[in-house]
Amino acid sequence: MAKWYDKLNEATKNKYANIYQMKEEIKSGKFDPKNPTISVIGLGVYNLKLLEKVIKRDVGKALNDLGYESGINNLMYHLYKDKSPLQSKIKGLHEVYQQMDTPAYKRAVTLYKRRK
Numbered sequence: 001m002a003k004w005y006d007k008l009n010e011a012t013k014n015k016y017a018n019i020y021q022m023k024e025e026i027k028s029g030k031f032d033p034k035n036p037t038i039s040v041i042g043l044g045v046y047n048l049k050l051l052e053k054v055i056k057r058d059v060g061k062a063l064n065d066l067g068y069e070s071g072i073n074n075l076m077y078h079l080y081k082d083k084s085p086l087q088s089k090i091k092g093l094h095e096v097y098q099q100m101d102t103p104a105y106k107r108a109v110t111l112y113k114r115r116k
Contacts, residue, residue, distance in 0.1 A: 014095040014096075015041070015091075015095070016091040016095050017038050017089075017091075017095050017096050018038070018041075018095075018099070019036045019039075019096060019099060019105075020038055020039035022036065022037075022108070025037065026112050031112055032047075033112065033113070035047050035048045035049050036048055036096075036100070040088060040089055040092045041088070042088065043085060043089065048093075048096065051092075051093055052093065054089065055086070055090055058078070058089070059078075062074055062078045062079075062086070063075065
């Protein structure tokens with residue numbers, strides 16, 4: 001019989017990012033429901049708060065380059081090019097927020113908190 005966290009992982013295969021090794025973190029007791037570890041596909045592993053900071057930093061850098069000739073090209077690349085790193089991070093963060101709002105995730109968090 002499959003455990004409840006196996007069903008969560010099977011049901012949530014996102015295109016840009018997923019919650020990383022949730023099953024292992026729950027078993028070891030290191031899981032943080034408000035700041036889960038996230039795997040952004042092709043870019044790396046972040047925790048939720050760090051990914052938010054990285055996105056803010058990257059957008060700020062792109063906006064600060066607007067005074068230069070290549071600045072607008074840089075900003076256009078980050079915002080409109082399909083599958084740019086910044087765009088993948090933003091879409092991945094959105095997917096993780098959606099994943100965290102599912103009943104399966106909420107159930108996993110509730111059961112984890114009861115075990116502690």
